[in-house]
Amino acid sequence: MEREQTIRISPEEMEAQRRFAREFAHLPDRPRTYHIVTYGCQMNVHDSEKLAGMLEEMGMTPAPTREEADFVLHNTCCIRDNAERKALGNVTWLKEIKKQRPGMLIGVCGCMVQEPGMAEKILRQYPFVDVAFGTGNIYRLPELLYRAVDTRRRTVAVPQEQSTLIEGLPIRRESPFQSYVTIMYGCNNFCSYCIVPYVRGRERSRSADDILREVEGLQKQGVQEIMLLGQNVNSYGNDTPGGITFPQLLRRISQTGIPRVRFMTSHPKDLSDELIAEFAENPVLCRHLHLPVQSGSNAILQAMNRRYTRESYLEKVEKIRKAAPDVGLTTDLIVAFPGETDQDFEDTMDLVRQVCFDSAFTFIYSPRVGTRAAGMPGRIDPALATERIERLIALQEEMTQKRFAEMIEKTESVLVTGQSRRNEKQFTGKTSRNISVNFEGSSEMIGKIVPVRITAASKTTLRGQMQGA
Ligand code: SF4
Structure with missing residues (x-):
């Protein structure tokens, strides 16, 4: 398998960034307030907490709205075409505000900037954007903003094929009692529709000691619940031979005294018996498992490169239900994947009926340039795709009602x-x-x-x- 080298950002480099943060406070005409607009998943929400932490270390304070902020940073997502269009639309909208407030600075960061060709596009088509950087460069925000203000020139930084592992960023957590803790970055799975491995790099696990130190700190601060984050938490430790597995990590985290632990996301092919047993035995582990199935058709699962079958997925569901019947399952579903026949779609409907998920995130397939599925034949007519998703949503609502009804009086x-x-x-x-x-x-x-x-x-x-x- 293609492997990218993990780049560990050195303590010296982090100290250099802290110096930029300190010196930023002495720049004349520096922005004093910030506003971050976040798109996408929990990983991005947590990245925004780190971005906010760095901006506050630079002496800036949050502004309640974009219009009032001196620096507006868009932390973007590129997983779906509409998320990207929305982000670019909002960036363009700010151009008008900037005309009235010429001192305003505009930044764009996150997965979208990491897409091939996007940095060039921003430079060419969005001249009012002052700072742009990709996910691997998040730690360089103090330097990039310092340079943009000091030189009055635009700064763009996108690492090429680098998978960074960054420790020690300041974090401004949104909630005092619920916290995100990233345990790994990136993904090696290359599902044919997904751009994540290209924009977030290959799997890199944080060290168990660093994770435990962070969790212990949160426990001392009174945090009640932590959500462990990773594109595929089940792969935790695969890139660090001799390290611990995800269920072992869960056990150690659960011993810190934190009352609740949950995690996101789990690839069905890697869901181990060890993890299922953890649900049965670990009272700190929340009774929820998000297990994205995407489709109930074997042909579509194969075209998606998911590397499990409908049967093996259902088998795992059965094992979980047997080991821990109180665990609620949720999922992600994509309809109208290229080549999806009526029968493929009915197979998805049938699987949803069989599993009876608590809830599901449902999407119409959206092609992403650079992924394998974007070049696949058999695009589904948009009217048919809409009809399918409406039927699927209606069915899932029925399933949710069924699950909710079981909880009444409990x-x-x-x-x-x-x-x-x-x-x-x-x-x-x-x-x-x-x-x-x-x-x-x-x-x-x-x-x-x-x-x-x-x-x-x-x-x-x-x-x-x-x-x-
Ligand atoms: S497991 Fe598949 S869908 Fe999930 S992030 Fe990795 S490539 Fe994307």
Whole structure:
């Protein structure tokens, strides 16, 4: 397999960036406020927390809106064509604001910048963008922004085929009681529709010691729940011979005293018996597994290069259900993949009926330039694709209702995440199974795990009553 060299950013390089951050504060006419617009997945949300951490280390403070900020940074996603178009549309929209506020700086970063040819496109077609950098260059934000302000020239940095592993970035976490912890970066799987391996590089696992140190720090700060992040967490450690496996890492993390641990995302082909057993034995592990199936048809799974079959997926589902029946399964589904026949689609519908997922993210296939599927024949007529996704969504809603109905009258442990904006007596939280619950409570409950009896269900959320209230 093609391997890229992992580039570990040295402590000296990180110190050089910190120097840029300190010196930035002395630049005349420097931006003083920032606003980050984030697109895409949790990995990007967490990257934005790091970007915010660096900007605050540079002496900047958050602005509530894009229009009010001195520096607006777009942390982009390129997984789907519409996410990319939306990001570029928003960047263009800011051009008008910049005309009224010429001192404003505009930045673009994230996966989209890492796409082949995108940096050149930004330089050519978006002259009002001041700073652009890819995912492997995130740590260079202080330097790039310093240079843009100091020289009044645009700075663009995109690493070519480099897979960086970066430790020690400052993080401004969005929530004091729920935190993301990245355990690995990149992906080696090359699913034929996916651009991630090209823009996020190959798999690089963080060291277990670095991860544990971060989790212990979060536990001491009172964090209640951590979400471990990776494109395919099941591959954790494969690139570090002699290291520990993902289930072993989970066990060690669970011993830190953190009350809840969850993770995202798990490739079905790599879901091991060891991990399934962990669900049965580890009470700290949340009762939720996101297991993206993408299609219920073997022909389509093969064309997608998913390297599992419908049968092997269902077998694993059965094993999980047997070992830990209270675990809720969610999934991702793509309809109208090139060549998808009516029968292929019916196979997906049938699998959804069989598994009865708690919920599913459903998408119409969107070709990404540079991926194998983009050149495949058999594009599906858009009207048919819409008809299929509507049927799929309706079926999944039915399945969700079925799952929700099973929870009524049961008591769930709910991490209270916030208060309703419309009714100050109403609070919201997440069950261990990752389902939103609304209930009456009080503000001192925010950030705590409380028992809630489920009383009713709507389309996407549960209603409940806090026990002992
Ligand atoms: S496993 Fe497949 S879909 Fe997921 S990030 Fe890797 S290549 Fe993309």
